[in-house]
Amino acid sequence: MVVLYDDLESLSHHQYPDYEDHHMKMLEFDPEYHMGSAEIVFSLVYFLLGLCLVAPPTEFIHAGLTVQNVLASYLGSEEMNFINYHIKRSTATALFHSIIPIGYYVGMALFAPHLHLFEWSRMTLMWQLYLGFSILLPISVIALTYHWSGNQWANHPIAKTLKYHTTSNSSWQPVSSSINIEFRRITKFTAGPPGRRVIVTDSWVMLTSTYNVYIAQQQDIHLTLVASEEHSVTPEEGTAGAQILNINVATVRNNVKSFVIRLNALEYSDLREKLSAPIRNARNIVIHQSLSERFLVAFQEQVDNNPTVRKTSSLEVEQCIGCMAILADVKLQKRCHNADDGDCRQCYCRPMWCLSCMGKWFAHRQEQGQPETWLSGKAPCPTCRSTFCMLDVCRIV
Numbered sequence: 001m002v003v004l005y006d007d008l009e010s011l012s013h014h015q016y017p018d019y020e021d022h023h024m025k026m027l028e029f030d031p032e033y034h035m036g037s038a039e040i041v042f043s044l045v046y047f048l049l050g051l052c053l054v055a056p057p058t059e060f061i062h063a064g065l066t067v068q069n070v071l072a073s074y075l076g077s078e079e080m081n082f083i084n085y086h087i088k089r090s091t092a093t094a095l096f097h098s099i100i101p102i103g104y105y106v107g108m109a110l111f112a113p114h115l116h117l118f119e120w121s122r123m124t125l126m127w128q129l130y131l132g133f134s135i136l137l138p139i140s141v142i143a144l145t146y147h148w149s150g151n152q153w154a155n156h157p158i159a160k161t162l163k164y165h166t167t168s169n170s171s172w173q174p175v176s177s178s179i180n181i182e183f184r185r186i187t188k189f190t191a192g193p194p195g196r197r198v199i200v201t202d203s204w205v206m207l208t209s210t211y212n213v214y215i216a217q218q219q220d221i222h223l224t225l226v227a228s229e230e231h232s233v234t235p236e237e238g239t240a241g242a243q244i245l246n247i248n249v250a251t252v253r254n255n256v257k258s259f260v261i262r263l264n265a266l267e268y269s270d271l272r273e274k275l276s277a278p279i280r281n282a283r284n285i286v287i288h289q290s291l292s293e294r295f296l297v298a299f300q301e302q303v304d305n306n307p308t309v310r311k312t313s314s315l316e317v318e319q320c321i322g323c324m325a326i327l328a329d330v331k332l333q334k335r336c337h338n339a340d341d342g343d344c345r346q347c348y349c350r351p352m353w354c355l356s357c358m359g360k361w362f363a364h365r366q367e368q369g370q371p372e373t374w375l376s377g378k379a380p381c382p383t384c385r386s387t388f389c390m391l392d393v394c395r396i397v
């Protein structure tokens with residue numbers, strides 16, 4: 001607090017060199033004078049500082065000035081032990097936030113001696129009440145922490161949520177380790193700022209918040225797209241026209257709270273891929289797709305209008321080498337011109353790609369700044385490099 005006070009003092013001297021003189025004059029004129037410009041400046045600076053600590057702006061996060069980073073060695077690795085990390089993180093955050101009001105009081109006492117904040121009998125009733133509150137707050141949070149930490153943190157809200165996911169109220173530890181294991185997999189979906197991160201693993205949907213982590217099991221949830229907000233600029237990417245979707249995660253499990261996850265519309269299809277349940281769009285909210293997603297739709301429509309290739313015993317079909325998820329289902333067959341005309345060449349490769357991977361490949365090979373030319377563009381076959389256009393992509397049926 002002393003450091004903080006010194007900083008603030010030098011700051012105010014720097015900005016208001018004649019503040020002290022001015023202040024003394026005002027005191028002479030008005031002995032009952034309470035709130036001067038110095039206190040207002042201190043209050044504003046402290047308020048802003050407090051706000052940055054409670055809800056760190058992107059600049060603070062990038063500079064590493066968050067509770068998580070300062071306490072990194074105590075918290076351990078989120079990657080290795082997700083649940084334990086967040087139990088400690090949320091507790092430490094609550095403790096840290098609880099001392100912000102008393103910090104203000106001490107700072108003000110040092111900064112404005114004429115308020116006599118270190119003498120109980122001479123301070124105003126308002127300051128007495130404030131002091132009482134700012135001492136009670138950390139004491140209650142310490143008591144709460146003590147309660148939470150009992151029985152190996154079994155009383156912490158996160159551990160309690162996990163307990164509700166066990167059968168017949170058994171220990172929360174096995175659920176915790178199953179989440180930790182899934183969190184370590186690189187296939188998990190994550191989105192959003194560090195303070196409110198959406199995490200979807202194979203069987204869990206989670207949302208981190210300042211003092212808690214909302215947790216629901218995929219098999220228990222109903223997802224509903226409830227709202228969409230248009231933002232002209234997002235701080236994260238600086239791109240214009242971001243659409244933020246709000247998705248309500250309601251769980252059928254008793255005692256487990258529902259929550260709302262927020263994410264950029266561009267991440268929506270990745271989220272949907274990771275979820276086993278569908279997302280209901282009861283209000284028919286129009287989701288803005290990214291350029292490549294819209295292109296993929298147009299690409300598929302064109303291919304659906306092209307002639308198809310029959311699957312024969314000589315035509316071997318293997319797993320798509322792009323996504324390894326589905327069977328290859330397209331073949332490049334020159335159809336746009338006669339065999340020797342035009343830029344396209346006949347490709348003799350066996351089918352190795354699925355339609356959506358081929359579409360992504362095609363989009364990648366186009367002039368990125370000119371999407372209007374993509375539909376009439378050409379790309380080389382991923383394997384033999386023969387040029388093809390969209391008319392040459394044939395579905396295998």
Ligand SMILES: [Zn+2]
Nearest residue numbers: 320323354357
């Ligand atoms: Zn594929």
Ligand SMILES: [Zn+2]
Nearest residue numbers: 347349381384
């Ligand atoms: Zn080829």
Ligand SMILES: [Zn+2]
Nearest residue numbers: 336344389392
């Ligand atoms: Zn062609």
